[in-house]
Amino acid sequence: MADLNRTEIVKLIAINSGCSRGVILRGVDLSQQNLSHLYLAEANLAFSNLSQSYLIQADLMKCDLSQANLSYADLSEANLMGANLRHANLAGADLRAADLTEADLREADLRGANFRSAVLLRANLWNALVDEANFLYANLEGAKGLPADIERWTESPG
Numbered sequence: 001m002a003d004l005n006r007t008e009i010v011k012l013i014a015i016n017s018g019c020s021r022g023v024i025l026r027g028v029d030l031s032q033q034n035l036s037h038l039y040l041a042e043a044n045l046a047f048s049n050l051s052q053s054y055l056i057q058a059d060l061m062k063c064d065l066s067q068a069n070l071s072y073a074d075l076s077e078a079n080l081m082g083a084n085l086r087h088a089n090l091a092g093a094d095l096r097a098a099d100l101t102e103a104d105l106r107e108a109d110l111r112g113a114n115f116r117s118a119v120l121l122r123a124n125l126w127n128a129l130v131d132e133a134n135f136l137y138a139n140l141e142g143a144k145g146l147p148a149d150i151e152r153w154t155e156s157p158g
Contacts, residue, residue, distance in 0.1 A: 003029040006038075013039060022063065031069075041079075051089075071109075106145070 004012075009025070016023040022042030029049045036056040044064045051071045055078050062082040069089045076096040083103045090105075092112045101121040108128045117137045126145030140146060 004033075006034055009033075009035065009038065026064075036074075046084075 004025070009023075009030075012023050012025070022040060022044065024044045025048060026044045027047040028045075030045075030053055031049045031051045032053060033050075034054045035050075035058055036054045037058060038055075039059045040063055041059050041061040042063060043060070045068055046064045046066045047068060048065070049069045050065075050073050051069045053070075053073045055073055055075045057077045057079075058075070059079045060075075060083055061079050062084075063080070064084045065088050066084045067087045068085075070085075070093050071089045072092040073090075074094045075098050076094050078095070078098045080095075080103050081099050081101045083100070085100075085108050086104050086106045087108060088105075089109045090113045091109045093110075094114045095118050096114055097117045098115070099119045100115075100123050101119055103120070103123045105128050106124050106126045108125075110125075110128050110130050110133045112132045114134045115138045116134050118135075119139045120135075120143045121139060122142040122144070123140075124144045128145065130147060
């Protein structure tokens with residue numbers, strides 16, 4: 001059961017709108033919530049449970065999602081520029097066409113995640129688990145820590 005619902009989060013964002021930093025939602029359970037299109041830039045969502053949540057086109061720029069559970073979440077077309085996803089669980093997550101420019105994905109679990117057409121410019125993937133992840137058509141220019149056999153995840157079959 002989620003700690004907060006979409007309406008409560010929208011209220012928190014509105015209350016926090018005059019602050020220089022994002023809303024603090026550290027460690028909350030937002031699993032299976034529809035948070036699509038929300039402005040959560042610079043929010044602190046570290047240790048939060050966002051598994052199976054919908055974050056389609058959400059603005060998560062510079063968001064702290066370290067050690068968050070985003071397994072099987074839909075983050076397609078989300079803005080994750082500069083986001084801290086260190087030690088996050090993104091197993092099975094959908095990140096199609098998401099912007100992860102300069103995101104920190106060190107030691108994240110990316111197994112089975114879909115990064116098709118995502119932008120990972122200068123992203124840091126040191127020690128990330130990437131087995132079965134799909135990087136087809138992803139922009140990996142300047143990305144750090146990619147496995148030597150990354151072509152296996154970036155080329156179409158056949």
